[in-house]
Amino acid sequence: MKTQPIQRTSLSEEVYQRLQQQIITLELTPGQKLNDQQLAETFGVSRTPVREALKKLEEEGLVVAKRGSRTNVTMLDATQAKQTFPIVATLHALAARHAFPLSETDIIRLIKINQSFQDAITREDAESALQLDDAFHGLFLERSQNGQLTETLNRLTPLIRRLEYAQFSRHGHDSVTDHQTIIEACQSANIEALVRATEHNWNGLGRHLIAALEEELPCDPS
Structure with a gap:
């Protein structure tokens, strides 16, 4: 062989x-x-x-x-981020829709992940926090059982993840609150609220990070 x-x-x-x-x-x-x-x-x-x-x-x-x-x-690029975040938000919302409804065990898992996520933010441990954020949204991807969604997001996420690292300390706590809203939508079995909350989480993060990028960091001159 x-x-x-x-x-x-x-x-x-x-x-x-x-x-x-x-x-x-x-x-x-x-x-x-x-x-x-x-x-x-x-x-x-x-x-x-x-x-x-x-x-x-x-x-x-x-x-x-x-x-x-x-x-x-590549340089951190506000234009690229503006193009990428809405797509990522839409795909994660679609994953949440396809994952619905979650089991009680899954919801408990989300609660524990978000608690650990908050702890990592408090410790200012960006790497752990972003891994936990991946785990939180990854549960919906896993339950959606849609390989194309996962593959596309795996390709797009690195383009915006650098920006999350660069601006982590400014916006991490907002995501904890957004995650809690997502969990509450799962608990109440409200699929439309879940989809809206998921999309809001990613689009809100995108707006904050892009605004910070435009203020502080140079865009790719090419």
Whole structure:
């Protein structure tokens, strides 16, 4: 059995995931130049999986390849965020609609996640808080049993997640309240209230983050 192609694909995927996480969490900063040889040495791999990972990140809009074989992390872009947040909000609302109704066990799980989410915000632990936010909304995606929704959101979410990291301290508490409204809609078995609350959560977050971006951060000059 030939295993090398699978091994290389797995290696490329691992490099991709690590770079994506570093970009999302701003460890690799907007505009930072990425050198494939240096990255290969850092990860202890050849340049091939690094190049494959960078190509995938470029397709996602997280890096941009420029003339002279230069690759840079994309800048935080208000225009891109304005285009992306309404789509993400609509898709999450659709997932909530398809997930309805949730079981009592699921609702209890949402309550516990939101409590942990609030604790992480109080500790100013952005990474844990955003992982818990993913878990909260991920429950609806899981219960929707719609692979296309999940796949599309997995592709779009990294484009806005960096912005959440950049402005985390300013707007985290609003999401706790929004999550509680979502939970209450589930408890009262009100599907329309659930859909509205979910869409409001994402659109409200988008408006706050985009406004902050326009005030404080430069947009992508390209």
